Structure formats: C-alpha cells, structure tokens
Amino acid sequence: MTITATPPAKIKNLPSPVTGQEIVLIGVIAVLWAALAVSTPAFLTAGSLQPLLVATAPVALVGVGMTIVIITGGIDVSVGAAIMVCSVITAKTLVGSDVNLAVAVLISVLAGGALGLINGFLIAYGRVHAIIITFGTANLFMFLGLQIFGSGTVNGIPGTLGFFGRGEAGRTLGIPHAFLITALITAAVWWYLRHTAGGRHFFAIGGDAQAARLAGVRVQRRVLLAYLTTGVLVGLASCFVIAQGTSTLDQSVGSGKELAVIAAVVIGGTSIMGGRGSVLGTFLGALLVQTVASGVTQLGWRSQLSDLFVGIFIIVAVGADLLRARARRSR
Amino acid sequence: MTATTLEKREKTDLTRLFLTQRIPLLAVLIVIVVVTFFINDAGGYLTAPYDFDYMSAALITAVPLAMLGLAEMLVILSGRGGIDLSVGAIVSLAGMLFGFAYGEWGWPLWLAIIATAAFGALLGAVNGFLVSYIGFPALIATLATFYAYKSLAIVVNNQQPISTEPIQQLFSLSRSVELPIIGQYIPDVPLGIFTFLLPTVVAVWVLMARTAYGRRLYAIGTNDVAARWAGLPVRDTRFKAYVYAGLISGLVAVVTVAQFASARPDAGVSGNGMALPAITIAVLGGVAITGGIGRVAGVVLATLLIVWLNAGILLAFVGNEGSQYQLLALGTVLVFAALLNGLTNRKYGGS
Numbered sequence: 001m002t003i004t005a006t007p008p009a010k011i012k013n014l015p016s017p018v019t020g021q022e023i024v025l026i027g028v029i030a031v032l033w034a035a036l037a038v039s040t041p042a043f044l045t046a047g048s049l050q051p052l053l054v055a056t057a058p059v060a061l062v063g064v065g066m067t068i069v070i071i072t073g074g075i076d077v078s079v080g081a082a083i084m085v086c087s088v089i090t091a092k093t094l095v096g097s098d099v100n101l102a103v104a105v106l107i108s109v110l111a112g113g114a115l116g117l118i119n120g121f122l123i124a125y126g127r128v129h130a131i132i133i134t135f136g137t138a139n140l141f142m143f144l145g146l147q148i149f150g151s152g153t154v155n156g157i158p159g160t161l162g163f164f165g166r167g168e169a170g171r172t173l174g175i176p177h178a179f180l181i182t183a184l185i186t187a188a189v190w191w192y193l194r195h196t197a198g199g200r201h202f203f204a205i206g207g208d209a210q211a212a213r214l215a216g217v218r219v220q221r222r223v224l225l226a227y228l229t230t231g232v233l234v235g236l237a238s239c240f241v242i243a244q245g246t247s248t249l250d251q252s253v254g255s256g257k258e259l260a261v262i263a264a265v266v267i268g269g270t271s272i273m274g275g276r277g278s279v280l281g282t283f284l285g286a287l288l289v290q291t292v293a294s295g296v297t298q299l300g301w302r303s304q305l306s307d308l309f310v311g312i313f314i315i316v317a318v319g320a321d322l323l324r325a326r327a328r329r330s331r
Numbered sequence: 332m333t334a335t336t337l338e339k340r341e342k343t344d345l346t347r348l349f350l351t352q353r354i355p356l357l358a359v360l361i362v363i364v365v366v367t368f369f370i371n372d373a374g375g376y377l378t379a380p381y382d383f384d385y386m387s388a389a390l391i392t393a394v395p396l397a398m399l400g401l402a403e404m405l406v407i408l409s410g411r412g413g414i415d416l417s418v419g420a421i422v423s424l425a426g427m428l429f430g431f432a433y434g435e436w437g438w439p440l441w442l443a444i445i446a447t448a449a450f451g452a453l454l455g456a457v458n459g460f461l462v463s464y465i466g467f468p469a470l471i472a473t474l475a476t477f478y479a480y481k482s483l484a485i486v487v488n489n490q491q492p493i494s495t496e497p498i499q500q501l502f503s504l505s506r507s508v509e510l511p512i513i514g515q516y517i518p519d520v521p522l523g524i525f526t527f528l529l530p531t532v533v534a535v536w537v538l539m540a541r542t543a544y545g546r547r548l549y550a551i552g553t554n555d556v557a558a559r560w561a562g563l564p565v566r567d568t569r570f571k572a573y574v575y576a577g578l579i580s581g582l583v584a585v586v587t588v589a590q591f592a593s594a595r596p597d598a599g600v601s602g603n604g605m606a607l608p609a610i611t612i613a614v615l616g617g618v619a620i621t622g623g624i625g626r627v628a629g630v631v632l633a634t635l636l637i638v639w640l641n642a643g644i645l646l647a648f649v650g651n652e653g654s655q656y657q658l659l660a661l662g663t664v665l666v667f668a669a670l671l672n673g674l675t676n677r678k679y680g681g682s
Contacts, residue, residue: 075470122666128673129620131414131470135607136669139662146655259416259474272412272468304485311479315461318471 017194018280021269021321025284032291040298050176052294054166054244057178058083058237059257060286063264064182064189065116065230067282070265071193072226073206073274074123074130079234079261081141082115083254086238088145091154091249094161094242101160109235115141116231120224138258146251154249157242164243178240185233186283193279202226206274263310264289267317288313351675353617357632364636368643377646387518388507389642391590394523395422395583397634399605400612401535402576402583404630406469407613409572410552410622416473417458418580419606420480422599425451425584427484430493430594437497448581454480455577459570477606485596494593502592527586531579536627538575548572553623611661612637615668637661 036043043049062079069076090108093099099107115137122133162169164178171177193199201222204212213219241253268285270277289310296306349356365386372381379385399418406413425447433443454476461472507519539545547568551558559565583605588594599605616633618625640660645653 122670126670126673127677128669132614132620132669133666135611135614136662136665138607139611139658139665141662143655143658143662146658151651259477262470262474263478266471266474272471302486302489304482304490307478307482308486311475311477311482314471314475314478315467318467318475319465322466 019269019278020324021317022278022281022284024320025268025281025288025317029284029288029291032288032295036291036295036298043295043298046174048294048298050171050174051166052290053179054170054176054240055294056287056290057164057176057182058240058244059260059264059289060283061182061185061233061237061240062230062257062261063268063282063286064186064279065226065233066261066265067268067270067277067279068189068193068202068226069130069230070262070270070272071202071206071274071277072223073209074223074226075262075272076119076134076227076230077131077258077262078115078119078134078138078141079230080254080256080258081138081145082112082231082234083238083241083257084145084251085115085141085148086111086235087242087249087253088148088154090161090238091157091242092148094157095154098158099160101163104160105236105239108238109232112231112233112235112238113228114231116228116234117224119231120227123227124220124223149251153251155247157245157247157249159247161239161243164240166244170243178243181236183283186279189279198222203275206276208275260289260310261286263314267313269317269321271321285317353629354626354632357616357629357636361632361636361639364640364643368639368646371643371647377643378649379646381643381646384518385642385646386639387520389638390524391507391521392641393634393638394521394528394586395590395605396608396612396638397528397631398531398579398583398586399609400616400630400634401531401627402579403606403609403613404616404618404625404627405535405548405572405579406576407610407618407620408548408552408622408625409569410555411469411569413462413469413552413569413572413622414473414610414620415455415458415573415576416470416606417454417477417480418576418583418609419599419604420477420484421451421454421577421580422584422587422605423484423596424454424480424487425581426588426594426598427487427493427596429585429588430488430498433501434493434495434498434594444582444585447585448578451581451584452574452578455574455580456570458577459573462573463566463570477600481597481600484600488596490596492593492595498588498594499592501589523586523589527582531582532627532631535575535579539627544568544571549623551622608637608661611665615664619672637664640664 033044062083066076066079086108089111090104093107094104119134119137122128122137123130126133159165159169164170164176164181166176172180193202201212201217204215204217205219205222209219238254242249245253264285265277265282266272266285267288268278268281268283270281292309292313293303293306296309297303349359368377368381371377399422402418403415406415428450429443429447432438432446433440438446458469458473458476461467461476462469503522507521539548547558547563550561550563551565551568555565580599584598587598591598595601612633613625613630614620615637616625616629616631618630641657644656644660647653648656
C-alpha cells in the first residue's frame with residue numbers, strides 16, 4: 001500500500017462494501033425465512049415479523065458498539081450488567097417522576113455512557129486485558145443495579161417508552177421504530193468506520209496497536225471512545241428492553257445478553273482477534289439469531305433448543321471465516 | 332553501606348516481592364480478611380459468629396470453585412487466548428448424565444462417577460479439537476459449545492431435574508466429618524474437600540510441576556512458535572489442556588449434584604454461571620491471561636480468599652444484601668488484581 005495514494009485509488013483500496021460472510025448470512029436468513037414461511041403459514045405475517053424485528057433491535061444495537069470494541073482488539077463482557085443498571089435507573093425514573101420520552105432516553109444514555117467511560121478508562125489507561133477488567137466491572141455493575149433495584153421488582157412502569165415497543169405506538173408504516181433506529185445507527189456507524197480516517201483508526205489499532213500509535217493514531221483516546229460508544233448504545237438499547245417488556249422490570253433483565261451480543265458479532269464475521277469486522281455483519285448476525293429463536297418457537301420445538309442452533313451457527317460462521325483466512329494466506 | 336540504605340533496600344525488596352509474587356500477597360490478604368472478620372465478630376457486628384467452625388463449613392463452596400479455577404488455569408496456561416467459557420455448561424450436561432446413570436439407570440456409584448468424568452472429558456475434547464486442531468479462537472469455540480451444551484442439558488430431560496432416591500441420598504457426600512486422630516482439636520471439615528478437591532489439587536500439581544506434560548504446557552503457553560521449533564507437540568499439548576478442563580468439570584458435576592441432592596439442568600449456568608467465577612479465581616490466583624504463567628498454589632489461595640471473604644460478607648449484612656456485596660467484593664478484587672498485574676508488568680518488565 002502506498003502512502004501517496006490519490007483519492008480515487010484510496011477508494012479502490014477499500015475492501016468490497018459487503019463481505020462474503022454478509023452475503024452468506026443474507027442467503028441463510030433468506031432460506032430460513034422461506035423455509036419457515038412454507039412450514040408455518042403464520043410466519044410471514046406482520047404479527048410474527050414485527051415482534052421478531054423488535055426483539056432483534058437491542059442485541060443488534062449493542063452489537064454495533066461491541067463490534068467497534070472487538071475491532072480494536074478488545075471485548076466487553078459487562079454489557080449485560082450495564083443493561084440492567086440502565087434499565088433499572090430509567091424504569092425507576094419513569095415510575096418516580098413523570099418524565100417524557102426524550103428525558104427518559106437521555107437519562108438512560110447518560111447512565112450507559114458513564115458505565116462505558118469506566119470500562120474505557122480502565123482499559124485504555126490501566127493497560128490491562130479487556131476481558132478481565134470487564135469481568136470485574138460486570139460484577140460491580142451488577143452490584144450497582146441490584147442496589148438500585150432494592151428488593152424485588154420495579155412495578156407500574158408507565159407506557160412512556162411505547163414509541164420503541166411492540167404496540168401500535170411503536171410502529172410507522174408497519175415498521176417498528178426500535179428496528180428502524182437500529183438500522184439507521186448501524187448504517188451511520190458502517191459509513192463512519194469505512195469512510196473516515198477516524199473510523200479506519202479503530203481497524204489500525206486492532207491490527208497492531210503499537211504500529212498504529214507510531215503512525216500517529218491516538219490509541220488510548222480511540223479505545224476509550226469505543227467503550228464509551230458501546231455504553232451509550234447500551235443506554236439506548238435499555239430503553240428498547242423496557243419498552244418491549246411489561247410494566248414490571250425484574251432483576252434478571254440483561255442477564256446473559258453479553259454472550260448473545262458477542263455471538264451476533266462473531267456470526268457477523270468480525271474477527272475476535274481484532275482488526276477486521278463490520279457492523280453490517282453484526283446486524284445480520286443478530287437478525288439470524290432472532291430468526292432462529294422465533295422459528296424454533298413457531299415450529300413448536302422447545303425454545304431452549306435455539307441455543308443449540310446458535311452454538312452451531314457460531315462454529316459454522318467462524319469456521320468458514322477460518323477456512324477463507326487459510327485460503328487467503330496460501331494464495 | 333549504612334543501615335538506612337540497607338533498610339530502604341529491604342523495603343523495596345518487600346514491595347517487589349508482594350507486587351511480583353502473587354502467593355505471598357494472597358496469603359497476606361487472607362490473613363487480613365480473616366482477622367478483620369474476627370475483630371468484627373468480637374465486636375458483635377456480625378449476624379452470626381465468624382469462627383473456625385464457620386470458616387470450615389464455608390469450605391464446601393470452595394470445592395467446585397477451586398476445581399473449576401484449576402480447570403481454567405490449565406486452558407489459560409496453554410496460551411493463544413486460551414479460556415473456557417463452557418465449563419459451567421459442561422457441569423450442567425455432565426450432571427444430567429450422572430443423574431441418569433446413578434439416579435435412573437441404577438449404575439453403581441463408582442461407575443457413574445467415572446462415566447461422568449469421561450463424558451466431561453469428551454465435551455472438553457470437542458473444545459480442544461476446535462481450538463487446537465481447527466484453530467478457532469478459544470473464546471469463540473467455547474462460547475459456541477457453552478450455548479450447545481447448555482441447550483442440550485435443558486432439553487435432554489424436558490427441563491426437569493432428576494432427584495430420585497439414590498440422588499437424594501448423595502447429599503451425605505457433602506456433610507462435614509471429624510478427622511481421625513486430630514479431629515477433636517479442629518473443626519469438622521466438609522467431606523467433599525477430601526473426596527474431590529484434594530485429589531484434584533494434588534493431581535493437577537503433580538501434572539504441572541512433576542511431569543513432562545506440565546513443562547510442555549508452560550512452554551507452549553509462553554511461546555507457541557518457539558515451542559514448535561523446539562519440536563514439542565504443540566497441538567496435542569493444547570488439546571489435552573481442554574480435555575483435562577472438561578474432565579475436572581465432569582467431577583464438579585458430581586459434586587454439584589450431591590450438593591443440591593438433585594441433577595439440575597441449569598446447575599452450572601444459572602445466574603452468573605460457573606465459568607465467570609472460575610476465570611476470576613484463576614486470574615486472581617496470578618494466572619496470566621496471556622498464557623504460560625500460573626501456579627496451583629495461587630489458585631487455591633485465591634479460592635480461600637474469596638470463600639472466606641464471601642462467608643464473612645454474608646454475616647455482615649442482613650438478608651440478601653450480603654450476596655449483593657459479594658458481587659462488589661469480587662468485582663473490586665478482580666479489577667485491582669488486573670490493574671496490579673498491569674502495574675507489575677510495566678514496573679518490573681514482566682515476561
């Protein structure tokens with residue numbers, strides 16, 4: 001690669017906008033949808049697809065942040081606990097004082113951003129392995145969340161967040177708002193990561209942090225930004241989670257979500273080693289996982305069986321990626 | 332050399348000792364924790380007495396924790412991002428097999444235990460095969476098998492736990508016993524310590540410190556490429572680390588079934604699961620996440636620290652507040668352990 005590349009050549013240097021993994025994912029989702037449409041006539045109706053899209057939104061949205069984090073070579077296993085903290089803060093605010101939608105979202109996003117900042121600060125400036133620190137902060141966040149919960153559940157949450165929910169208020173032209181917002185954010189981040197210098201820096205850090213630093217990338221700030229972004233998106237996703245639920249929020253909210261999000265990211269073709277990945281893939285990965293979960297229930301199988309398929313999908317998706325990497329090397 | 336400089340040097344040596352050697356640090360922390368709770372107990376601030384009897388009874392929770400901590404130590408030592416997220420799911424699935432074998436099919440106990448351990452090893456072998464021979468990143472492979480095993484464990488018996496007569500009687504395995512000869516002078520010790528924990532600790536210690544395999548595992552964890560050029564069977568060594576981790580998880584499955592007097596399909600994955608605490612213990616015990624560094628004694632001491640800390644916290648708060656403060660303690664300890672590792676690496680060069 002030459003440094004003196006002219007703008008057109010620079011564009012030529014970019015990888016193809018849609019990776020092979022993403023094309024395969026689109027194909028797999030299409031096949032699954034077709035198969036489900038044939039086997040269960042109720043699948044391709046608004047009543048079945050709308051909840052599917054709504055349920056995809058939180059995982060895909062947090063996945064966008066997680067993708068950036070993983071591209072920088074990190075990981076964040078505290079997002080499940082962070083969702084709990086943001087949800088309970090927002091839910092309590094909604095119950096306690098009659099705030100409107102914008103204020104509720106702002107509170108949740110600020111809470112998420114603060115948690116993300118803690119992670120980012122520890123990882124960027126403490127220079128310790130991300131998985132260890134986020135295991136630690138996951139425990140701390142869980143403590144914080146449970147303390148705010150007090151004992152038991154938060155009851156009587158008003159329908160303020162219905163804009164993001166499953167109901168009529170949560171849709172425009174039949175498309176759920178939560179899904180639409182997630183798709184827009186995914187598109188924006190996809191463009192940012194691919195077409196701006198700042199976005200490319202994340203890939204540089206994941207490829208070789210030391211080289212990136214010597215090339216003038218402010219590595220620590222970028223890493224901090226990655227975790228901060230994840231936190232902010234966790235905040236927004238928590239609003240989706242509250243909106244999808246009933247008027248009661250219990251302490252299990254967010255539990256296990258970190259693994260679901262990481263699963264979506266790796267199925268989407270993002271390399272856990274860092275330096276390679278795309279938020280579009282993550283979005284499709286989340287959609288695939290939710291399609292499987294929805295399909296398993298609609299076929300009348302045991303709902304826990306969907307986890308088995310998630311496991312198999314991870315193996316197949318990453319296995320295919322490994323084979324392609326081997327082919328690239330031997331070429 | 333004057334007396335003051337000598338004193339100064341001794342002091343920095345001591346700081347260095349505590350920063351670079353995890354085992355003395357853990358030992359001191361354990362003493363601090365125990366003394367703190369003894370003082371609190373004497374002052375009457377605890378809801379129940381914190382004494383040697385209580386500390387001994389609390390050891391029952393150390394059995395699965397230390398065993399899984401050792402399992403994580405083996406895979407993390409093997410390097411290249413080694414980690415096993417699936418140990419909790421293996422505990423669930425192997426526990427269900429034990430439930431069937433001993434509780435339903437009426438196998439003799441020894442045969443059921445061997446079968447469960449072997450099954451655990453097989454599940455670990457799947458991880459090892461994916462990681463070592465196919466080249467999956469360990470985090471991904473074990474995330475996938477975590478999902479798969481967890482799902483199978485729940486589906487295999489329609490979400491129902493197995494708690495037939497023989498399984499319920501197994502509860503006697505987790506009772507406390509008085510030791511022979513010295514027993515009357517010390518508190519009764521949970522039986523699981525002798526039947527499962529001590530044999531595992533000794534076996535892993537022998538494996539790591541006294542066999543060629545142990546030396547190979549440290550070698551591949553420290554430098555994968557150098558080990559290969561030195562002619563070591565890198566893949567085979569790493570593969571076996573995952574098999575051993577699965578084997579230990581299989582044994583933990585038996586312990587867990589006995590403890591609950593029931594083979595529960597979600598035994599190892601409910602709530603926070605078993606993998607996260609196990610990884611925490613390993614890291615706290617000084618196992619470097621980059622591989623190649625870690626000792627059995629560190630993991631055992633880290634377990635004792637967490638177990639006695641948690642047991643004390645439980646008495647310091649009323650109701651379920653205590654279990655929440657345990658999360659705070661675990662998180663704080665882990666973050667500080669990680670920051671300390673980072674600091675020592677920078678200050679004293681590390682590896």
